[in-house]
Amino acid sequence: MSKTPDLTEPLIRQNSLPELFSKGRSDYESGNVTAVTRRGNLLNAEVMGKAVQPYRVRVGFDEGGLTSVTCSCAYHESEWCEHIVATLFVVMRQPEAIQDRPTLDQLLNQLTLVQTQELVQELVKENPQLMDEIDCYITLKTKTASTPKLSKNQRPSPINSAPFRQQARDILYEGMRYFENLDGEDDPVTEELLDLIDNVQGLIEIGETYNALIVLEAIASACAADWDRVEQYGIDSDDIVIALDEAIAEAILSDSLSSSEVEQWRSRLETLQDEWSTEFALSLESLTQGWDAPDVVEALKGTLLEPELEENSSSNYSPDLVLIRLKILDRQERYQEYLNLAKAKGKMKQYLTMLGSLGRTAEAMEAARNQMKTMEEALSLGQTLRSNGEVSKALEVGGMGLKLPGNCQYELASWTAGLAEELGNVEVELEARQLAFYDNPHTKDYFRIKELARENWSKIQRDLLEALQQYKTLGKTEVKVDIFLNEGLIDEAIACVKDLSDYYSDLLHRVMDAAIKQRPDWVIENARPRAESILDRKKSESYNQAIDWLKKVRSAYLQKEQLEEWRTYRQDLLQTHARKHKFRGMLEDMRLY
Numbered sequence: 219m220s221k222t223p224d225l226t227e228p229l230i231r232q233n234s235l236p237e238l239f240s241k242g243r244s245d246y247e248s249g250n251v252t253a254v255t256r257r258g259n260l261l262n263a264e265v266m267g268k269a270v271q272p273y274r275v276r277v278g279f280d281e282g283g284l285t286s287v288t289c290s291c292a293y294h295e296s297e298w299c300e301h302i303v304a305t306l307f308v309v310m311r312q313p314e315a316i317q318d319r320p321t322l323d324q325l326l327n328q329l330t331l332v333q334t335q336e337l338v339q340e341l342v343k344e345n346p347q348l349m350d351e352i353d354c355y356i357t358l359k360t361k362t363a364s365t366p367k368l369s370k371n372q373r374p375s376p377i378n379s380a381p382f383r384q385q386a387r388d389i390l391y392e393g394m395r396y397f398e399n400l401d402g403e404d405d406p407v408t409e410e411l412l413d414l415i416d417n418v419q420g421l422i423e424i425g426e427t428y429n430a431l432i433v434l435e436a437i438a439s440a441c442a443a444d445w446d447r448v449e450q451y452g453i454d455s456d457d458i459v460i461a462l463d464e465a466i467a468e469a470i471l472s473d474s475l476s477s478s479e480v481e482q483w484r485s486r487l488e489t490l491q492d493e494w495s496t497e498f499a500l501s502l503e504s505l506t507q508g509w510d511a512p513d514v515v516e517a518l519k520g521t522l523l524e525p526e527l528e529e530n531s532s533s534n535y536s537p538d539l540v541l542i543r544l545k546i547l548d549r550q551e552r553y554q555e556y557l558n559l560a561k562a563k564g565k566m567k568q569y570l571t572m573l574g575s576l577g578r579t580a581e582a583m584e585a586a587r588n589q590m591k592t593m594e595e596a597l598s599l600g601q602t603l604r605s606n607g608e609v610s611k612a613l614e615v616g617g618m619g620l621k622l623p624g625n626c627q628y629e630l631a632s633w634t635a636g637l638a639e640e641l642g643n644v645e646v647e648l649e650a651r652q653l654a655f656y657d658n659p660h661t662k663d664y665f666r667i668k669e670l671a672r673e674n675w676s677k678i679q680r681d682l683l684e685a686l687q688q689y690k691t692l693g694k695t696e697v698k699v700d701i702f703l704n705e706g707l708i709d710e711a712i713a714c715v716k717d718l719s720d721y722y723s724d725l726l727h728r729v730m731d732a733a734i735k736q737r738p739d740w741v742i743e744n745a746r747p748r749a750e751s752i753l754d755r756k757k758s759e760s761y762n763q764a765i766d767w768l769k770k771v772r773s774a775y776l777q778k779e780q781l782e783e784w785r786t787y788r789q790d791l792l793q794t795h796a797r798k799h800k801f802r803g804m805l806e807d808m809r810l811y
């Protein structure tokens with residue numbers, strides 16, 4: 219595997235705002251990035267910034283590129299902060315500066331059991347708050363390791379929920395302290411609570427469902443007790459409540475609660491709702507319905523007379539009880555009931571995918587032809603069939619999906635095109651690549667289509683270029699320029715860049731270089747004001763950029779065989795900016811006579 223991820227400047231640019239990109243690059247250039255280490259697939263770096271402590275940047279990667287990027291600063295937008303940009307510049311430009319260090323696994327492997335225990339004791343001595351985390355971890359670990367598979371209706375020994383309540387409380391208090399001291403915009407509370415809730419999943423998976431319920435209630439009650447205080451720091455409870463509600467509903471439906479237990483849990487949940495002023499709607503509904511509600515029973519048997527109206531596939535966003543039931547049925551290997559329920563409740567994606575993964579390919583294909591309604595369903599089924607080795611069927615499903623509505627056109631089309639390419643199916647690949655391009659144009663797809671289209675190219679090209687022109691997102695300007703310049707469409711390339719700010723100077727320079735022969739006037743007309751405005755603003759740190767624009771102006775005059783005009787212009791410029799010694803010196807040095 220590659221020792222560092224493949225990075226390009228356009229990739230970094232795409233993921234950051236202009237100001238932060240520039241700041242990050244200058245952080246890199248000023249050597250503010252230190253202690254860059256690589257441990258396996260993880261890069262760590264420290265970036266000096268405004269705070270006394272350096273910011274910590276972590277970058278995960280694999281063969282496919284970056285898998286995660288995080289920074290300890292307060293900037294938490296979807297774009298990257300300047301510290302991440304700066305670190306990635308080091309990775310890209312100075313990979314030799316990265317120190318190789320062992321991974322945690324490699325380090326721990328060098329210790330004996332006793333030494334590992336000493337290490338943990340040492341860590342706790344220095345960070346006493348780790349104690350509760352260790353307590354929770356070990357409680358869950360020893361449970362999951364020691365519990366034999368229980369027969370139905372047999373309650374395992376009850377878990378001690380105190381460490382979990384304490385852990386949740388610690389997270390809340392740590393979070394509040396964090397906000398007091400740092401005035402940060404970060405939200406450590408949500409992330410850590412979600413992790414804690416997620417850990418309980420392990421208990422559900424080994425059948426310790428009642429204990430899972432106890433632990434989840436402990437976490438919820440710790441939150442309920444202190445949330446009015448936490449709320450003052452602007453932390454929103456929605457994500458946590460949704461996660462708790464889903465997990466509790468899953469634990470309830472995975473367990474077989476007696477009717478008195480059902481009542482007992484209903485009143486506990488209602489109390490929690492009141493204390494926290496929130497709602498555990500799914501959990502309460504799952505107590506009411508259980509698995510005995512008549513329509514659930516019918517649906518599982520496959521005898522529900524009128525299948526319910528199909529749901530919108532976007533409901534995947536907030537899993538409802540049906541999805542939770544399907545998860546449980548899958549885990550309990552009750553596949554026929556899974557299929558019946560999914561079909562009856564219109565969960566077509568889950569239905570098709572399960573048929574595919576059970577190897578019931580003929581049924582899956584039949585259902586795909588008659589009942590598949592969205593691109594998302596096709597992609598999911600196609601991927602399942604492919605992983606089962608049914609490649610030609612997978613391709614067929616991809617092709618069918620491309621005629622359906624959906625929100626994943628680019629993803630489905632490029633997946634289908636990739637498969638068609640592997641199978642040497644030119645016709646399908648050509649169609650799929652075009653659909654991919656229409657949804658989200660990429661240079662690579664354009665040239666691949668050109669290669670495949672042969673004698674049909676001129677018609678297809680017209681459609682692709684028209685689609686490209688329609689695409690107004692700024693993020694696609696580079697693709698447009700790539701394609702237009704490659705096709706010799708200078709005026710089209712000029713049209714995309716002429717009004718861009720200097721931030722896009724790389725693109726502008728490329729277009730100018732290509733345009734100098736045919737459109738020297740445009741180059742002069744566009745580059746002159748850019749240089750002049752830098753000079754007018756007296757931004758001496760940008761004078762080298764002004765010089766770059768002036769070089770373009772000069773080449774364009776040369777192209778027009780108007781060297782005299784250039785000299786006059788140059789002379790005027792030197793006079794106008796006679797006091798800007800730095801600029802004068804630079805222009806002299808460049809010998810741009």
Ligand SMILES: [Zn+2]
Binds near residue numbers: 273289291292299
């Ligand atoms: Zn940062």
